[in-house]
Amino acid sequence: QVQLVESGGGVVQPGRSLRLSCAASGFTLSGFGMHWVRQAPDKGLEWVASISYDGSNKYYADSVKGRFTISGDNSKNTLYLQLDGLSAEDTAIYYCARGVGTLVRGVSVSSDVWGQGTTVTVS
Amino acid sequence: QSALTQPPSESGAPGQSVTISCTGTSSDVGGYNYVSWYQQHPGKAPKLMIYEVTKRPSGVPDRFSGSKSGNTASLTVSGLQAEDEADYYCSSYAGAQLTVFGGGTKLTVL
Numbered sequence: 001q002v003q004l005v006e007s008g009g010g011v012v013q014p015g016r017s018l019r020l021s022c023a024a025s026g027f028t029l030s031g032f033g034m035h036w037v038r039q040a041p042d043k044g045l046e047w048v049a050s051i052s053y054d055g056s057n058k059y060y061a062d063s064v065k066g067r068f069t070i071s072g073d074n075s076k077n078t079l080y081l082q083l084d085g086l087s088a089e090d091t092a093i094y095y096c097a098r099g100v101g102t103l104v105r106g107v108s109v110s111s112d113v114w115g116q117g118t119t120v121t122v123s
Numbered sequence: 124q125s126a127l128t129q130p131p132s133e134s135g136a137p138g139q140s141v142t143i144s145c146t147g148t149s150s151d152v153g154g155y156n157y158v159s160w161y162q163q164h165p166g167k168a169p170k171l172m173i174y175e176v177t178k179r180p181s182g183v184p185d186r187f188s189g190s191k192s193g194n195t196a197s198l199t200v201s202g203l204q205a206e207d208e209a210d211y212y213c214s215s216y217a218g219a220q221l222t223v224f225g226g227g228t229k230l231t232v233l
Contacts, residue, residue: 047222059221101174109216110159110174
């Protein structure tokens, strides 16, 4: 069935890096725009980054621009998020999600399939 | 880009209807028909309930409906059921920043 499984989270010191992975199954990543959304402890959802269906366009929230990098590997059907220069404010559950609906700048801004999330703790 | 404004909480008795509002600006909610609503139960991933203002994904009960007027979008839950108790988040296309979320509304079924 259609599924997303995140991995790569953990406890990391401030200033260090981490790479999150999101393995897709049941569909081909290259046909969809994809998103990373995070949720700090007991807080709301925050959009982090998106990549267009063809990988040609990448978008970032101001809070992570210049520090985080979204990418995809079609051969592995896997989405990635490279997190550099981490700070305590980046502590959150990170979800990957598949876009659905009308394409806007190569991305469908709604998300119909979500992973279970991977937790990043910066301390 | 500021977050969209949602009431922190709403409540209703079983069988009643509740409407959750989501207020933005002409640069997001008011400017585009790309408002989505997500339901999130504790410890779970969000679930898409409404997208592009009024569209309902397959499997979402028709008790859930969406609308928009000006800079404010709304999610209406009719015939409230116990399992509807959850946090609800709106989101909207926001131009340069692509997507912005609301702060979330805790829906309590009395």
